[in-house]
Amino acid sequence: MILVVDVGNTNIVLGLYEDKNLTYNWRLSTNRSSTVDEYGILIHSLFQIAGVRAEQIEGVILSSVVPPIMNVLEELFVKYVGREPLIVGPGIKTGLNIRYENPREVGADRIVNAVAGIEHYGTPLVIVDFGTATTFDYIDASGAYLGGAIVPGVGISTEALYQRASKLPRIELAKPRSIIGRNTVAAMQSGIIFGYAGQVDGIVRRICKEFNVKPRVVATGGLAELIAGESETIETVDPLLTLEGLRIVYERNR
Template structure:
């Protein structure tokens, strides 16, 4: 039996198909707030058909979203295709996490799912760096205590912003190797954007470990669309797990 999981982010919608704990297929779509239910329905059906899967073989669906405009659209799509329960993760979903504040409804469901996934998969105190539209850095204890998080502009977001504000700048190839100091405008921007992001993460991780040194052991995880590019140049990262959010959603399906 299969599970289908959907992570609706500000830039992308990522759909995963799992067989037990194994991710079989993944589809990434642009998060188009003007997209119709028919459009997303067509994309999901295509994913099912191209992989020759049977609708009857799906037992559960789970969804997290930070884009309210798209949540109901994707829920309706899933409900119209699959005859299985749909778990919509909210701040009220009981995932065994504990929070330092009474009202934690403001915390994004992607952060909640990441904390749940990291705690259950790695079973240690986890520093999670999610590198997407925004860069988030969070700490969850092995006991499920959600210590807190920080949000900064994502690397791609920062790049698009500065290039749109300066008429003589063009969009950069962020995969290009960057030196500590550039020798022209393009390489200087690569240095400031890419190296600057790496240095920010490095210092955040160092300071978190210093402040919460009583926790002793940490596992630092990079996830999200840019985790491979940034994580490979950051010695403080122990694990690059691009699919942490999807894995967390699948765990929610499996526990049900």
């Protein structure tokens, strides 16, 4: 079995694949001050609960958009899994034709999403990933990754309101009854949920117009389900797209 790991700015998502089947997946907080051994305890406990022994893991693949914790993570997998992780980055075969001005600049999570998206949904394709940031990726009919858009994520935008406006509380991210909020919490929920759904539809429609395409539209990331329900352009939510992309990239580098 292989261990796939995606390190985002908020969460580290881990998955265990046996062949093409994801048998376990877990989510940890991305903690920039945790030590190798602190992360080690966590993954050791997860493996124990799952009844998995480190020796059973034949390989580890890692994508990260958090450079400051890379050294800790590399050491973590060597020390606690006994495997040097394959790191999604320069020198690794992704099979993706990246047409960003500087391909090294694209977040590894976006690359891995695109790999899985092409494989499972075909092209042309738009992928929306609701993470710390919301990212939009466009893959054209020929399978080339052209780039996309990056906006402040749902969680951090909501947090900014609470932190910067004295009278605005911290709210639960949930769909309100009406577009017209008649109290502060409902008004914030309306703005965030319907606003972000509208943002997705606006950006997707612009892509369709500028490139004269009718792409498939897939959403992933922590908050995808919530926004997708209100969006008119998202067709599918695939919460495990990134892990699937990691599995495919691992296969391509065997």
